[in-house]
Amino acid sequence: MSFVVTDPFDQTGIYLHIPFCRTKCLYCSFNSYAGREDEIYAYLQALEQQIKRMAAHPWSQGRTFFSLYIGGGTPTICNPRLLGKLIVKCLAAFPFCVDPEITVESNPNTLSSVQLQTLLESGVNRLSIGVQSFASQELKLLGRSHTSKEACQAFFMARNAGFTNINLDLMYGLPRQTVNTWRQSLETAVELAPEHLSLYELMVEDGTPLASLVKNKECVLPHEDLVADMENITAEILQKNGYCRYEISNYARPGSICRHNINYWQNGSWLGFGAGAVGSLSGMKVTNIHDSRIYTKRINCRLEPFSEIECLSRQAHFRETVIMGLRMLQGISLEEMENRFRINPVLYYGRTLQKLIDRKLLVLENGFMRLSDSALPLANQVLLQLV
Numbered sequence: 001m002s003f004v005v006t007d008p009f010d011q012t013g014i015y016l017h018i019p020f021c022r023t024k025c026l027y028c029s030f031n032s033y034a035g036r037e038d039e040i041y042a043y044l045q046a047l048e049q050q051i052k053r054m055a056a057h058p059w060s061q062g063r064t065f066f067s068l069y070i071g072g073g074t075p076t077i078c079n080p081r082l083l084g085k086l087i088v089k090c091l092a093a094f095p096f097c098v099d100p101e102i103t104v105e106s107n108p109n110t111l112s113s114v115q116l117q118t119l120l121e122s123g124v125n126r127l128s129i130g131v132q133s134f135a136s137q138e139l140k141l142l143g144r145s146h147t148s149k150e151a152c153q154a155f156f157m158a159r160n161a162g163f164t165n166i167n168l169d170l171m172y173g174l175p176r177q178t179v180n181t182w183r184q185s186l187e188t189a190v191e192l193a194p195e196h197l198s199l200y201e202l203m204v205e206d207g208t209p210l211a212s213l214v215k216n217k218e219c220v221l222p223h224e225d226l227v228a229d230m231e232n233i234t235a236e237i238l239q240k241n242g243y244c245r246y247e248i249s250n251y252a253r254p255g256s257i258c259r260h261n262i263n264y265w266q267n268g269s270w271l272g273f274g275a276g277a278v279g280s281l282s283g284m285k286v287t288n289i290h291d292s293r294i295y296t297k298r299i300n301c302r303l304e305p306f307s308e309i310e311c312l313s314r315q316a317h318f319r320e321t322v323i324m325g326l327r328m329l330q331g332i333s334l335e336e337m338e339n340r341f342r343i344n345p346v347l348y349y350g351r352t353l354q355k356l357i358d359r360k361l362l363v364l365e366n367g368f369m370r371l372s373d374s375a376l377p378l379a380n381q382v383l384l385q386l387v
């Protein structure tokens with residue numbers, strides 16, 4: 001079973017960042033703040049201002065916008081009416097295609113039937129729920145603010161409200177996790193039958209409380225062999241249940257691949273709104289100021305909220321696109337790459353590429369370059385050689 005990914009290069013996505021959470025999870029290194037709920041109203045107004053400014057910018061004219069992704073943080077921590085209003089305004093400000101994908105990220109204990117109904121009425125057609133694990137002990141060790149039961153209830157509530165496209169986020173390699181508890185989490189997820197599953201290995205990031213716990217041996221992570229076993233059973237269980245792996249960490253039922261993510265891996269263009277959000281405008285990376293208070297203040301002072309603008313050379317943009325594109329199981333189209341960058345990937349990488357092919361890590365087939373099945377668990381090491 002495989003999917004054909006359509007070329008989105010002439011289309012554009014939008015990412016809105018809502019950096020507020022109820023509590024901070026112990027492993028979290030994302031741009032998110034707990035205990036700043038009183039700032040949400042002003043922040044949403046600032047977001048609306050940035051949206052208006054960018055909608056009037058010449059770069060946005062004549063484009064077709066095909067996806068809107070509201071991520072966080074926890075977007076559903078916002079007042080439903082205010083969040084719904086922001087989504088409607090964003091959809092009206094840009095020329096969206098007739099059937100855009102509109103995703104909102106959520107956490108189980110921030111969903112209510114009013115919240116879900118309001119999201120649907122605002123045009124949201126895809127819900128992503130951060131579940132991470134269905135084992136209560138694992139959730140506790142991660143510092144998650146919800147239980148496994150609440151995750152299931154949130155899923156059913158979303159289905160009953162009318163969401164027909166739901167993603168669940170799960171993580172493996174967790175403290176005290178075993179192959180068996182990971183299997184149980186996967187099987188519970190499969191029983192719920194979401195359209196999409198994002199499955200990431202827990203990364204212990206410096207500066208997080210989890211990193212200190214691990215350093216002080218107060219928290220033990222599973223051995224890498226166990227993590228490899230977890231990865232092996234993942235593909236097996238999900239493929240048996242009708243999910244196709246279309247990216248290293250993402251699985252979908254037919255027709256439910258995430259368009260926002262595909263655009264990201266194909267290194268397409270998208271606008272990034274909100275604190276710390278990164279936009280990619282035809283290869284130019286625009287990063288907004290990280291701190292939500294400074295972001296709001298700058299917008300209110302009619303100043304630009306950018307902290308960095310980086311223009312990649314054609315070669316650097318090409319290499320970045322190769323690295324990101326190889327995360328998708330179908331790989332990259334050699335013809336598309338040549339048309340887009342005027343660079344032939346086979347000639348460009350020459351001997352390096354041949355060595356990877358000889359070692360059976362990369363495959364050239366039907367006009368595509370892709371990672372071999374055996375290279376998937378080693379993807380990062382392989383991709384490093386193409387940077």
Ligand code: SF4
Nearest residue numbers: 021024025028032073
């Ligand atoms: S819910 Fe997500 S963004 Fe918020 S603290 Fe936890 S991991 Fe970070």
